[in-house]
Amino acid sequence: MTPAEENYLKTIYHLGKVSNQAVTTNSIAEQMDTKPSSVTDMIKKLSEKGLVHYKKYQGVSMSDQGNKIALSIVRKHRLWEVFLMEKLNFAWDEVHDVAEQLEHVQSEKLIEKLDRHLGFPRFDPHGDPIPSKSGKVLQVEKVLLSACDTGDKGIFVGVNSSSTEFLQYLDKLNLVLGDRIEILFKESFDDSLQIKAKGQKVTLSGKAAMNIYIQIDEL
Amino acid sequence: MTPAEENYLKTIYHLGKVSNQAVTTNSIAEQMDTKPSSVTDMIKKLSEKGLVHYKKYQGVSMSDQGNKIALSIVRKHRLWEVFLMEKLNFAWDEVHDVAEQLEHVQSEKLIEKLDRHLGFPRFDPHGDPIPSKSGKVLQVEKVLLSACDTGDKGIFVGVNSSSTEFLQYLDKLNLVLGDRIEILFKESFDDSLQIKAKGQKVTLSGKAAMNIYIQIDEL
DNA sequence: ATATAATTTTAGTTGTATCTAAATTCATAT
DNA sequence: ATATGAATTTAGATACAACTAAAATTATAT
Known part of the structure; x- marks a missing residue:
C-alpha cells in the first residue's frame, strides 16, 4: 500500500x-x-x-478488505494523535497534520507498542474512537448540538471538524472535551444556541453547533 | 525535500x-x-x-547547504531510535528500519518536542552522536577494536554496523554499549581477538572487531 | 602507448500519481 | 421526450524515481 x-x-x-x-x-x-x-x-x-x-x-x-485497511489507518492516525498530545504536549489543533504523516509509517510492531505505551486509549483527542487491532470501533451515542433542542443536556464528546480554526475557536470559548453542556435556548431564526458550560453562558453560531457532538444524558 | x-x-x-x-x-x-x-x-x-x-x-x-539537511535527517533518525528503544522497548537491532521511515516525517516542532521528551539525549542506541538542532556533532575519540593491540583497555562506545545479524550477535555474546573491555590477546594470523568484558573471556573474529568501537582509557 | 577493464553517464522505457481538455453518461426541467 | 447542465470518465501530458542497454570516460595493465 x-x-x-x-x-x-x-x-x-x-x-x-x-x-x-x-x-x-x-x-x-x-x-x-x-x-x-x-x-x-x-x-x-x-x-x-x-x-x-x-x-x-x-x-x-x-469492500471488506478495504474496510480493514482503512480502519488500520484510522487506528494509526488516532493513536499518533494521542501520543502527540499526551506525550509531546502538542495542542489539539496541531496534531492532525503531523498524524497525517505518521499514519503511513509501516510497522505493525510499532503501532502495537505505541498502543501499549499510551495505555490502550479508546478515544483520540477529538473524541473519536480508536479502532482496535482487529478493526472494532466503539460507537458512542452522540448527537450534533445543531440537532438538539432547548433544555437538552449532555456531555461534550466530540468534534465534527479537526480544522485549526475551529479547535482554536473552542479553546477561546474555553470549551473542553468532557464538559457538561446545557442548552438554554435555541434561536430558530438563525439556529444559534445559548448554552451553559462550566457555569458560564456561551453563544454558539449555527455553524459551530454543526461541529460539536454531545452525548445526551440518559433518562 | x-x-x-x-x-x-x-x-x-x-x-x-x-x-x-x-x-x-x-x-x-x-x-x-x-x-x-x-x-x-x-x-x-x-x-x-x-x-x-x-x-x-x-x-x-x-555542499554546506546539503550538509545541514543531511545532519537534520541524521538527527531525526537517531532521536527516533532513542524513542523506539527507551519509550517503546524495541530491541536495538529492530530500531533502524522503523527509524528509516520516521526520519522523513516533516515537522520541526515534532522533532524539537521529541528531543525534549527524551531528555535531550546526546547518543543513540548504537553509540552514535545525535547532531544538535544547529548541526553540531559531538565527536568522541573512538577506535575500532580491530585497530587495537594486546593490552589496550577501553569502553565499548559504538558499532560500525546496525545490521540485525551483527547486533543480535552482540546480544548473544552479552556485549552491551558501555561495557569495559580489555584486549587479552590479538592473534596476528587471522586478526581474531581474545577480550575480557564483564569478567568473562570472549573470542571475537577479525570481522566482528572491525565493527566495534571502543574509547581507549586516557593515560 | 595502447588495449582492456571498470566506472560513469546518456538515452530511452516503465510505473505511480497527478493534471488539463475533451468526450461520455447521468440527472432534471420544461 | 428531449434539451440542458452537472458529474464522471477518457485521452493525452507532465513530473518523479526507478530501470536496461548502450555510449562515453577514466583507470589499469601489459
Missing part, C-alpha cells in the same frame, strides 16, 4: 460513514483537494485490487 | 564522512541497493539544487 492509496481508502471510508451510501467521485476530489479525473484513476486501481466496490458512474463503497 | 532526496543526501553524507574524499557513483548505488544510472540522475538533481558539489566522472561531495 502506497501513502496515496491509503489516503484514498481513508477518505472513502470517512465519506461512506457519514452518508451511508455510495461515495461520489466529486466528493472525494473535493475532500482530498484534487481533481475528479485523478480520483477516477485511483478508484480503478483500488477496485482492481479488490479494496472498493465500483461501477462506472455509480460511485464507490468499501 | 522528498524522501528519496533525503535518503541520497544522508547516504552521501555518511560515505563522505568515512572516506573524506569525493563519493563515487558506484558506492552510493551499492549502499542504497540501486543502480548507478539512477544515482547519476539524482546527483544531477541535487547538484542543480546546490545540495552537493558535482563534476561529471569526479564523484560528489556535500
Whole structure:
C-alpha cells in the first residue's frame, strides 16, 4: 500500500460513514483537494485490487478488505494523535497534520507498542474512537448540538471538524472535551444556541453547533 | 525535500564522512541497493539544487547547504531510535528500519518536542552522536577494536554496523554499549581477538572487531 | 602507448500519481 | 421526450524515481 492509496481508502471510508451510501467521485476530489479525473484513476486501481466496490458512474463503497485497511489507518492516525498530545504536549489543533504523516509509517510492531505505551486509549483527542487491532470501533451515542433542542443536556464528546480554526475557536470559548453542556435556548431564526458550560453562558453560531457532538444524558 | 532526496543526501553524507574524499557513483548505488544510472540522475538533481558539489566522472561531495539537511535527517533518525528503544522497548537491532521511515516525517516542532521528551539525549542506541538542532556533532575519540593491540583497555562506545545479524550477535555474546573491555590477546594470523568484558573471556573474529568501537582509557 | 577493464553517464522505457481538455453518461426541467 | 447542465470518465501530458542497454570516460595493465 502506497501513502496515496491509503489516503484514498481513508477518505472513502470517512465519506461512506457519514452518508451511508455510495461515495461520489466529486466528493472525494473535493475532500482530498484534487481533481475528479485523478480520483477516477485511483478508484480503478483500488477496485482492481479488490479494496472498493465500483461501477462506472455509480460511485464507490468499501469492500471488506478495504474496510480493514482503512480502519488500520484510522487506528494509526488516532493513536499518533494521542501520543502527540499526551506525550509531546502538542495542542489539539496541531496534531492532525503531523498524524497525517505518521499514519503511513509501516510497522505493525510499532503501532502495537505505541498502543501499549499510551495505555490502550479508546478515544483520540477529538473524541473519536480508536479502532482496535482487529478493526472494532466503539460507537458512542452522540448527537450534533445543531440537532438538539432547548433544555437538552449532555456531555461534550466530540468534534465534527479537526480544522485549526475551529479547535482554536473552542479553546477561546474555553470549551473542553468532557464538559457538561446545557442548552438554554435555541434561536430558530438563525439556529444559534445559548448554552451553559462550566457555569458560564456561551453563544454558539449555527455553524459551530454543526461541529460539536454531545452525548445526551440518559433518562 | 522528498524522501528519496533525503535518503541520497544522508547516504552521501555518511560515505563522505568515512572516506573524506569525493563519493563515487558506484558506492552510493551499492549502499542504497540501486543502480548507478539512477544515482547519476539524482546527483544531477541535487547538484542543480546546490545540495552537493558535482563534476561529471569526479564523484560528489556535500555542499554546506546539503550538509545541514543531511545532519537534520541524521538527527531525526537517531532521536527516533532513542524513542523506539527507551519509550517503546524495541530491541536495538529492530530500531533502524522503523527509524528509516520516521526520519522523513516533516515537522520541526515534532522533532524539537521529541528531543525534549527524551531528555535531550546526546547518543543513540548504537553509540552514535545525535547532531544538535544547529548541526553540531559531538565527536568522541573512538577506535575500532580491530585497530587495537594486546593490552589496550577501553569502553565499548559504538558499532560500525546496525545490521540485525551483527547486533543480535552482540546480544548473544552479552556485549552491551558501555561495557569495559580489555584486549587479552590479538592473534596476528587471522586478526581474531581474545577480550575480557564483564569478567568473562570472549573470542571475537577479525570481522566482528572491525565493527566495534571502543574509547581507549586516557593515560 | 595502447588495449582492456571498470566506472560513469546518456538515452530511452516503465510505473505511480497527478493534471488539463475533451468526450461520455447521468440527472432534471420544461 | 428531449434539451440542458452537472458529474464522471477518457485521452493525452507532465513530473518523479526507478530501470536496461548502450555510449562515453577514466583507470589499469601489459
